[in-house]
């Protein structure tokens with residue numbers, strides 16, 4: 001699935017994800033620096049009625065937000081973090097918690113590992129396209 005969206009059209013992407021993803025999902029956000037990974041997470045948060053600001057959780061690795069209906073939204077930024085380190089911290093068990101888990105900079109190794117232990121990993125690849133973005137979604 002491919003969607004082209006400007007900043008004002010992110011609901012197109014959010015609505016597609018709502019239809020395509022189950023209630024519990026791991027979503028790897030792929031794309032270069034400043035592609036729009038955090039921005040998409042912000043749009044999802046807004047849709048869930050989350051009031052707090054979504055910033056890149058660079059220093060905490062994970063942030064958890066609660067939507068209006070009590071549903072959780074998790075946001076991870078694994079930039080520079082090795083898969084092994086992630087595992088050692090036991091953070092991967094976090095993925096068992098119910099809700100959507102939005103992961104920036106998840107490695108191929110982590111994806112393979114998660115799939116090997118039985119998780120489904122959805123991918124959203126974001127690519128600049130003039131002043132918009134192309135979102136390629138594999139759920």
Ligand SMILES: Nc1ncnc2c1ncn2[C@@H]1O[C@H](COP(=O)(O)OP(=O)(O)OP(=O)(O)O)[C@@H](O)[C@H]1O
Pocket residue numbers: 005006007031032033034035036037038039040056104131132133
């Ligand atoms: N669909 C879009 N159309 C136009 N601009 C966008 C879109 N999505 C994001 N941007 C802009 O791209 C810039 C970078 O966005 P963002 O911080 O979300 O990137 P990122 O992928 O999270 O970067 P990083 O890898 O540094 O965490 C912001 O200025 C944001 O407004």
Ligand SMILES: [Mg+2]
Pocket residue numbers: 037038039056104
């Ligand atoms: Mg970011």
